[in-house]
Structure formats: C-alpha cells, structure tokens
Amino acid sequence: MNNLEAKIRDYLADNLSILDSGLQLIKKEFPLKNEFGAGGFIDILARDVHGHLVVIEIKRSDQAARSALHELTKYVALLKSTQGISADRIRALLVSTDWRELAVPFSEYQRVCEVPTEGRVIETTGDGIVRSSRTFSVIALETPLNISRCQDIILFANKMARDQSLPLVISAAAAAGLNDFSVFHVSYEGQKSQVIYPFGLYLIFSSPLVSPHEVPDAFKEMGWDDELDDPDENFLCFFRSKLGPLGEESGVGYPEKLQKIIQDGWKVAAVHRNGRYAENSLLLSDDQLLAEATKAEGGAAYYLDRTVSPKYAPSWGAFGRDVDVVLVGNRQWREIFQLLLREAEVAAISTVSASIYNPTNILLSLVAMFRKSEVGYLPRFQLVFTDEGQVKIYIGILGWNGKKVPADGARWIEGAFGSLEDFMFFQHFGCLHDYDDKARELLGITSQVFEICDPGTPRQTISELVVEEGELVKKAVENNQFMSIVQFPKGNPSFGRTLVERIDSVSVGFGE
Structure with missing residues (x-):
C-alpha cells in the first residue's frame, strides 16, 4: 500500500x-x-x-x-x-x-x-x-461476455489506408459469423524508428463463438484445421479468408501483446463496437473494454485471479479451461489442480477463489534469484475453498530436493533447451512451456502443493498433496521434510555464477 x-x-x-x-x-x-x-x-x-x-x-x-x-x-x-x-x-x-x-x-x-x-x-x-x-451499481448482463485470447491485428503504413479499411474488417467479421466484437484503432506515438507501420486495426471478439452442440457444424463451415487445437484460432483463419489481403502486415494478437503495445507507446482507442458490446456501451466503457481485452482484471497466459462457484456451470467450466491454460508447462500442478476442482464440484463447495502465477520460465526465475535474491518471478498459486462447514487453503510453491547440482549453468541450459540460442528462440515464439518441466527436474526442483485445513484453529492440519494412480493422496508434512526453493542459490553458488555469466555473455540486462 x-x-x-x-x-x-x-x-x-x-x-x-x-x-x-x-x-x-x-x-x-x-x-x-x-x-x-x-x-x-x-x-x-x-x-x-x-x-x-x-x-x-x-x-x-x-x-x-x-x-x-x-x-x-x-x-x-x-x-x-x-x-x-x-x-x-x-x-x-x-x-x-x-x-x-x-x-x-x-x-x-x-x-x-x-x-x-x-x-x-x-x-x-x-x-x-x-x-x-x-x-457501486453492479452490471447485469444476461450472458457474460468473455473476450477471447485469440485476437487479430492488421498494420498499415498510413492513417488514411487504416481508416478506409475499417468497414472491410467489420464486414468480414460479420460475414464470418461474429456478432459480439469490437475493433480498435492503434497508432504509434513513441520514438522508436524501427516501427515501420505505425497504424493498425485490432480485432477482439467474445468467446465461445458457438454452443458445444453447434461446434461440429461450425468447424465444418470454417474448414477446421487439425493442427489448431483452439476453435478461436480456427475462427481467425476463417475470418481471414473472408477478409482477404489487407494492409502491409498482419498477425495474431493476444492479451499480453496488446498490453505490450500500449506500454511501448501505442495509443489504442475503440472505434467500432458490435452486438452486445454496442448495446452495453453505457455500462461497459471503452476503457473497461480495453482492460478486458488485455485481461488486466482477469488473467493472461501466465497468471489468473478468479472467484467462482461450481453451481454456476458456464463460469465454472470457463474457469477450469483457463486454469488449464495458465498451468501449462507444470504437469504436476496442472493435474493436482484439476483433481481439486473435481473435488470441489462433487462436494458442491460454495466459493472457490484462485490466484495463480506461472511464467514457465525457470531460467529467468533462477537468474533473478541468483542476481538479486528476487523471488517475484517464481511460479506459485493459492486456492481457497470456503464453505459453511470448513475452510481449506491450497498453496503451490517450488521446492528443492536438497541435492547439489552437478552441472554448471551453461551445461544445464544445453541439457534443458539444447542451447541458449534455442532457449531464446523458444521464448520468442512462446513455447518455453514445452521445456519447463524437464528444466526443473534436471535441477531437483519440485512443484509442491500443500493443503491447510481449518487454518488457525486447534483442528488445523497441513498435508502435502501428490497424485498416485490418478488419485489425490495426502501425506503428512514433517518439519525436516520441506526444503524451499529459496535455499537453492545458497546450496549451489557455483552453478548460479556460471549461469549468470553465460546469460551475460549474450544478453545485457537479462533478468534485471
């Protein structure tokens, strides 16, 4: 504060x-x-x-x-x-x-x-x-709008071409079957000379596009691409087929990219709202719409804050799917979390609240720890089950098995990612999550989950949760059993020194 x-x-x-x-x-x-x-x-x-x-x-x-x-x-x-x-x-x-x-x-x-x-x-x-x-007067919407993580951006060399293309984007979105969508003008007002195309149109839309029973027919009409797992990604391809060639450059957008655009000096302003986004403009301002599009209030690929209840099926289902996205790259947490949500659903827990941070970049997390004892980049989560009868809090944190790492930092990078250049390639294209589990395992770093029942009462119990044969198993926590990841730098100083040296040899300020 x-x-x-x-x-x-x-x-x-x-x-x-x-x-x-x-x-x-x-x-x-x-x-x-x-x-x-x-x-x-x-x-x-x-x-x-x-x-x-x-x-x-x-x-x-x-x-x-x-x-x-x-x-x-x-x-x-x-x-x-x-x-x-x-x-x-x-x-x-x-x-x-x-x-x-x-x-x-x-x-x-x-x-x-x-x-x-x-x-x-x-x-x-x-x-x-x-x-x-x-x-504060709450907003009442018949069906919640939920902006998709799949978004689209088209860049132009000049403002006139951008403005004249707006009707084409609106028409293509409608032709592709969109109803609840919005288009933003983006204009670069920063000082970077590297920005070649300083004007753009940015499309966002509400998801899911269709109800579950309509999915097969919708996929058939879109020309479903088996290489794309996300229906919204297929929709963007369908939208692009309706739009045709437009602008000097285009690409897929997503909440983090939109947030980075704003931080880098681009001005973003809503210029067209369609469907319920037009109807609720008095209740949901342009600023609120932009905040939703960047997921500032809800969560992005690496973090999620949400309070839900199993008794509301649509929001509960969306919560489970969002959790699965945020925890990608941590197999153990992902599995435990979904089993806990299944338990909450069976037990009809009244309120479930989660706060998750999972950057899936253990290299960056370790460099920050070794360089300046910064633990803010470490993945973690809190999950709170609250019901009339009992309170349970689940804590997800990284632990360490206490064994000294035999390899130096440079060799660990090679073993986990192939090379530092490969790591940077994976980071640039957003696929580090495919390597994070292996990278942690090579260092004896574990993803632990603890359950605290009836916290602060004489009945309080603390257990570690593990998965055995697809089921959650609770194990008693001994005083000498747990070793925190914050002890890892002290136990492996030479590893940390060689890791930071290797990073500094190719990148100035990495992890600062």
Whole structure:
C-alpha cells in the first residue's frame, strides 16, 4: 500500500460513517497469520449496528481487480477459520476510487461470494481525505461476455489506408459469423524508428463463438484445421479468408501483446463496437473494454485471479479451461489442480477463489534469484475453498530436493533447451512451456502443493498433496521434510555464477 492509499485507509478508519452509518472500528491492518504465506492483513475491520463483522478492503492502485477480489475471499475465509466467526455474521465492503477495471469482475463476484459484499465508490483529495462515497451499481448482463485470447491485428503504413479499411474488417467479421466484437484503432506515438507501420486495426471478439452442440457444424463451415487445437484460432483463419489481403502486415494478437503495445507507446482507442458490446456501451466503457481485452482484471497466459462457484456451470467450466491454460508447462500442478476442482464440484463447495502465477520460465526465475535474491518471478498459486462447514487453503510453491547440482549453468541450459540460442528462440515464439518441466527436474526442483485445513484453529492440519494412480493422496508434512526453493542459490553458488555469466555473455540486462 503506497503513502496515499495508507492515508485513505487511516482517514476512513477515523470516519467510517462515510462508508456506512453505525460502523465501529475494531482494528486497522487486522492480522490473519498462517503458514506458507496464506495470511495477510485486512485493511479495516469494523462492526456494524447489527453485530456483523465488516471486512473493509481498499483496492490498491497497482492491483489487478480480480486479485483484490481473491484477497477479499481469502480474508473472509481466514476470519471464519482463525476467529471462529460464522458466515452469517460477516459482510464485506470493497472500496476504490476507480471502478473501470473492477466493474465487470465485481459484478460477477457478487453472484458467487459467500458473504454479502458491497462496492463503494469514493472520491478523495490529493492528501487522502475522502470527500464522499456511494454504492457501486453492479452490471447485469444476461450472458457474460468473455473476450477471447485469440485476437487479430492488421498494420498499415498510413492513417488514411487504416481508416478506409475499417468497414472491410467489420464486414468480414460479420460475414464470418461474429456478432459480439469490437475493433480498435492503434497508432504509434513513441520514438522508436524501427516501427515501420505505425497504424493498425485490432480485432477482439467474445468467446465461445458457438454452443458445444453447434461446434461440429461450425468447424465444418470454417474448414477446421487439425493442427489448431483452439476453435478461436480456427475462427481467425476463417475470418481471414473472408477478409482477404489487407494492409502491409498482419498477425495474431493476444492479451499480453496488446498490453505490450500500449506500454511501448501505442495509443489504442475503440472505434467500432458490435452486438452486445454496442448495446452495453453505457455500462461497459471503452476503457473497461480495453482492460478486458488485455485481461488486466482477469488473467493472461501466465497468471489468473478468479472467484467462482461450481453451481454456476458456464463460469465454472470457463474457469477450469483457463486454469488449464495458465498451468501449462507444470504437469504436476496442472493435474493436482484439476483433481481439486473435481473435488470441489462433487462436494458442491460454495466459493472457490484462485490466484495463480506461472511464467514457465525457470531460467529467468533462477537468474533473478541468483542476481538479486528476487523471488517475484517464481511460479506459485493459492486456492481457497470456503464453505459453511470448513475452510481449506491450497498453496503451490517450488521446492528443492536438497541435492547439489552437478552441472554448471551453461551445461544445464544445453541439457534443458539444447542451447541458449534455442532457449531464446523458444521464448520468442512462446513455447518455453514445452521445456519447463524437464528444466526443473534436471535441477531437483519440485512443484509442491500443500493443503491447510481449518487454518488457525486447534483442528488445523497441513498435508502435502501428490497424485498416485490418478488419485489425490495426502501425506503428512514433517518439519525436516520441506526444503524451499529459496535455499537453492545458497546450496549451489557455483552453478548460479556460471549461469549468470553465460546469460551475460549474450544478453545485457537479462533478468534485471
């Protein structure tokens, strides 16, 4: 929390009536401690006139929307578990000055959260004084829109050609069967002379395009390519066949690419909204649409923050598919996660909340650790199951078997990827996930998952989860059994030195 956000928290703690009349402060930064970093601090804990405990969270300016919602879910679960408070005695307030990214995920969250949760829009001064607050009005959409990870970009040498091509793109999208889609103008306003084509059209669309029973017929019409596993990728090929040659250069887009475009000095603005994206423009602004297209509030190929419930089949199914994408490259986590979701579905767990980070780039993770003790690039996840009867928290972290690595850094790169040049090739084309499991195994680095049942209570148990013959097996955790990956650099200093030297020999600033 930065200085301004801390001032807002302190001001609200002293003036809780701004948020709701009758609130009484219990504590700022209320601690919820637990093993494996599963705890945290509630920004403000209060009590209302009806005796409810009120969890008040202030969304940080640099925090993704769904990450804030995951934290809120976890804090409510830990409050129940560590303090013995039942769900019917808890309510929550999520407070933010900016609701552009929060609008859609919070509206979805209200359907699945276990306790009554209200959003509050606040207006503040530059010194953290809160002038007013009002209730956030949730967005009600009949069928959720979900922007596909498969997107399209067409580049042009001049603005006039780009603008004149917009009707052609719209027509081709409609001819290909799209209804819910939008087209952005992209214009380069940076200083890089390497940018040859500074104008573009960027297409996004909602997925799935068709219902499951319509898939075979749709594939037949598109001319299904067996080499493409994703139906949306096939659709883009179908769209391209309707569009024909256009522009100087074109390519497949995706959320991370769109985010990088924005960071590199491109201006992105919606110029056409079709279908429900046109109908809900008053509810879903252009800024919110762009945030959804970059997956800033939901997740991208390497991270995911989501709160869902098995009782809502469409969002539950989409959650399982998204998890499978984010965990690609980590076979063990992928398998355990899907088995846990199956258990949640069978047990009808009321709320499931996940926060996953999986960059599938162990080389970058290790270089950052050896160079400056940076652990932020290490893959990890948290999964929270909360139900009336019990709270369970699952933690995914990397471990180390404690055996000294015999090879030096350069030889490990060759054994894992073929060569450093091959590694860079795989990184450029987004296929490092095919090599990450092997790269970790060569170093004795393991992907561990721990289950914490009833955290913070006398009944608390901690187990390690493994898969045996397709089934989850719980094993007791001994004090001397676990060795964290953060101990790896200390146990292998020569390996780290040769790894960093090899990287520095071809790339300046890699891992900085």
